[in-house]
Amino acid sequence: MIAENFNYDSPSTLAEAFQLLHDYGDDAKILAGGHSLIPMMKLRFAAPTHLIDINNIPGLAYIKEEDGYLKIGAMTREADLEESDLIKAKYHIFGDATKLIADPQVRNFGTIGGNIAHGDAANDHPAVMIALDATVVISGQDGQREVSINDFFYGFYTTAVQHGEILTEIKIPAATGHFGSAYYKAERKVGDYATAGVAAVVQIDGNGVCTKAGIGLTNVNPLPMRAERSEAVLVGSKLTEEDIALAAKYAAEDCNPSDDLRGDEDYKRHLVKVITKRMLNQAIARAKK
Numbered sequence: 001m002i003a004e005n006f007n008y009d010s011p012s013t014l015a016e017a018f019q020l021l022h023d024y025g026d027d028a029k030i031l032a033g034g035h036s037l038i039p040m041m042k043l044r045f046a047a048p049t050h051l052i053d054i055n056n057i058p059g060l061a062y063i064k065e066e067d068g069y070l071k072i073g074a075m076t077r078e079a080d081l082e083e084s085d086l087i088k089a090k091y092h093i094f095g096d097a098t099k100l101i102a103d104p105q106v107r108n109f110g111t112i113g114g115n116i117a118h119g120d121a122a123n124d125h126p127a128v129m130i131a132l133d134a135t136v137v138i139s140g141q142d143g144q145r146e147v148s149i150n151d152f153f154y155g156f157y158t159t160a161v162q163h164g165e166i167l168t169e170i171k172i173p174a175a176t177g178h179f180g181s182a183y184y185k186a187e188r189k190v191g192d193y194a195t196a197g198v199a200a201v202v203q204i205d206g207n208g209v210c211t212k213a214g215i216g217l218t219n220v221n222p223l224p225m226r227a228e229r230s231e232a233v234l235v236g237s238k239l240t241e242e243d244i245a246l247a248a249k250y251a252a253e254d255c256n257p258s259d260d261l262r263g264d265e266d267y268k269r270h271l272v273k274v275i276t277k278r279m280l281n282q283a284i285a286r287a288k289k
């Protein structure tokens with residue numbers, strides 16, 4: 001199918017983009033990598049009258065550690081994450097996740113900001129961000145505000161980004177000490193969305209006790225989901241096999257998968273249990289290196 005007619009603007013500053021969003025009102029949409037928005041327009045699930053392309057605004061693509069945070073600019077491409085030495089050295093979870101997203105063509109253009117702003121529980125970065133306890137920086141004509149990832153996803157394709165605003169940065173507490181992270185999703189074939197995916201993060205102290213745990217789940221709940229009961233089992237634990245198994249069991253019990261072409265509810269709960277266990281063990285092994 002062919003998209004409905006639309007007007008196109010390509011501002012070169014954020015101020016210009018905010019003004020365009022203000023002028024065009026509710027019918028305008030931001031265009032980042034275009035790999036979720038354009039397919040939706042072609043299927044006529046979305047029919048914005050104006051596209052505001054933010055690809056020509058400088059300064060929105062970066063990966064850096066600063067002030068105790070890993071900061072990722074919204075226009076950072078999946079391919080940039082895959083190739084970043086900082087990410088490869090300290091934040092293995094992104095390497096795990098990006099290589100499972102679509103194919104190289106999509107990853108060369110799709111952005112981290114778009115992946116999250118799209119508000120789809122089937123996308124991989126939302127669960128990763130939940131596990132990493134991210135903060136989303138949202139900018140508008142009146143300045144910036146920060147929203148915890150816990151309060152970011154409102155509903156199907158709906159997030160805390162309001163009309164007139166642009167997601168500009170994602171902030172993640174910088175990895176220090178014995179920190180490990182991992183992500184995996186089961187998929188029907190390479191490039192597919194998750195049948196079920198799990199992001200796991202652990203921080204371990206000098207005595208082998210877990211001081212922080214993050215577990216995010218992909219595509220097994222209407223919204224990207226934090227496995228809170230599982231995290232609570234792990235914090236304060238020596239991360240024994242029994243505790244890891246209990247955390248995996250709770251994640252499988254607490255998610256809300258639906259039957260669809262990718263599998264039925266029982267199968268998806270089983271996947272969550274198995275992958276949670278594996279990702280926790282992977283994150284722990286990385287934390288101990």
Ligand SMILES: Cc1cc2nc3c(=O)[nH]c(=O)nc-3n(C[C@H](O)[C@H](O)[C@H](O)COP(=O)(O)OP(=O)(O)OC[C@H]3O[C@@H](n4cnc5c(N)ncnc54)[C@H](O)[C@@H]3O)c2cc1C
Pocket residue numbers: 029030031032033034035036037038039074075100101102103106109110111112113114115116117118122123124125161165166167168191192193194
């Ligand atoms: C064949 C195919 C397979 C895919 N497989 C996967 C997969 O396995 N896992 C996965 O996670 N994703 C997958 N995707 C989606 C892909 O990762 C998209 O690139 C991503 O979801 C959206 O990022 P984008 O930069 O392309 O955003 P766009 O498509 O440009 O935008 C998506 C939405 O977010 C809004 N938006 C974008 N950027 C901003 C911003 N900075 N501020 C505010 N709003 C913004 C847009 O207005 C739009 O509503 C796949 C896509 C395709 C085409």
